[in-house]
Amino acid sequence: MATLSHYLLLSALLFSLGLTAVLIRRNAILVLVGIELMLNAANLNFIAFWRHSPNPGDLSGYMFVLFSIAVAAAEAAVGLALIIAVYRHFRTTDIQKISKLKG
Amino acid sequence: MTFSFAIIAFITLIGAVGALAFRQIVHSVLCLAITFTGVAMLYLQLGAQFLGFAQFLVYIGAVTILILFAVLLTKNTGPTISGQVYSASWVSGVGVGVSVFVCLAWAILRTPQLDRLAAEETNSTVKAIGLSLMSDYVIPLEVIALLLTAAMVGAIVIAMNETSTQTTMQGANHEKGLK
Numbered sequence: 001m002a003t004l005s006h007y008l009l010l011s012a013l014l015f016s017l018g019l020t021a022v023l024i025r026r027n028a029i030l031v032l033v034g035i036e037l038m039l040n041a042a043n044l045n046f047i048a049f050w051r052h053s054p055n056p057g058d059l060s061g062y063m064f065v066l067f068s069i070a071v072a073a074a075e076a077a078v079g080l081a082l083i084i085a086v087y088r089h090f091r092t093t094d095i096q097k098i099s100k101l102k103g
Numbered sequence: 104m105t106f107s108f109a110i111i112a113f114i115t116l117i118g119a120v121g122a123l124a125f126r127q128i129v130h131s132v133l134c135l136a137i138t139f140t141g142v143a144m145l146y147l148q149l150g151a152q153f154l155g156f157a158q159f160l161v162y163i164g165a166v167t168i169l170i171l172f173a174v175l176l177t178k179n180t181g182p183t184i185s186g187q188v189y190s191a192s193w194v195s196g197v198g199v200g201v202s203v204f205v206c207l208a209w210a211i212l213r214t215p216q217l218d219r220l221a222a223e224e225t226n227s228t229v230k231a232i233g234l235s236l237m238s239d240y241v242i243p244l245e246v247i248a249l250l251l252t253a254a255m256v257g258a259i260v261i262a263m264n265e266t267s268t269q270t271t272m273q274g275a276n277h278e279k280g281l282k
Contacts, residue, residue: 002108005217007145009208010112014138016204017119023196024189025123029173033122033135036166040142051149052219057226059235063243065154066232069161070247074254076166080173081258087177088264096190 007048015041028083028093032076039072107148115141126188128174136167150225153232 018037025031043065050061087093118141121134139162146155190196211217236244 002105003218003220005211005214006108006112007149008211008217010115010145012204012207012211013116014119014142015207016200017116017123019203020197020200021123023199024193026188026190027128029128029170029177030122030131033131033170036135036162037119037122037138040139040162044142044145047146047149047151047154051151051221051225053222059227059232062151062154062227062232063235063240065151066157066236067240067243067247069154069157070251073161073166074251076169077258078254078261080169081262083173084176084262091178093177 004048004052008045011041011044011048014038014044026094026096028086028095028098029080031095032079032083035079036072036076039068043068108145111141111144111148115145129171132167132170132174135170136163139163139167149221151227153227153229 015038018034018041021034021037022031023034025034046061046065046068050059050065053061083093086098090098092098115138118134118137118139122131122138125131125134139158143155143158143163146152146158
């Protein structure tokens with residue numbers, strides 16, 4: 001049987017992979033992908049703690065993840081719209097080349 | 104550690120590594136879908152059925168497709184030159200990622216209270232969730248509805264053509280004059 005620490009370790013690994021993706025990728029879309037990975041790791045932590053809590057009738061952790069998924073969807077929509085707007089302006093999504101505030 | 108947990112964890116992590124490492128953006132995004140599937144299966148294994156299917160619908164059905172559309176709308180220059188897809192300082196990036204994982208794993212492994220099994224029963228039927236959403240969490244629900252509307256309008260305004268925004272501002276008469 002998988003214990004709580006197994007889920008937490010998996011979630012920590014997922015978070016680290018997302019953080020690495022944010023740090024090493026040059027494409028802005030893949031930076032957003034890394035942020036989504038980190039959000040999923042946090043959600044997994046919430047659900048694991050909710051399931052292993054001594055009071056499972058309390059739905060706080062569950063509700064937090066439900067709202068977090070909605071916020072993540074809004075964040076992805078706005079983030080991709082920003083990337084497309086930046087792409088129209090600079091003709092690139094390489095975040096190392098997008099370095100001017102007023103181009 | 105059960106066998107099913109090991110398989111699901113393996114799928115999730117393989118997808119995450121693929122999303123991190125593939126040189127083609129489209130391959131990375133498809134690997135992201137695999138990771139989302141793995142996380143949805145973990146939710147199902149943890150007894151959160153509604154959330155698992157919400158994860159399937161929202162993440163795999165909507166977010167991945169949205170990211171794929173963004174990939175299609177931006178010019179994919181492709182990994183022609185070696186090393187161009189990764190940042191020049193990727194070694195330190197990987198170092199930061201590894202050290203974050205080591206810190207988290209150290210904290211998790213030295214906490215003995217975390218080594219416990221799940222509760223026998225949970226109260227996560229759709230009925231209980233719906234009642235909870237309509238009683239205790241009704242204000243967050245309304246706020247999230249407002250946020251989603253604002254995000255949709257904001258995404259449309261941001262991604263609108265710069266020229267079409269200008270013509271909308273200048274008005275119809277001026278547009279006729281330009282023609």
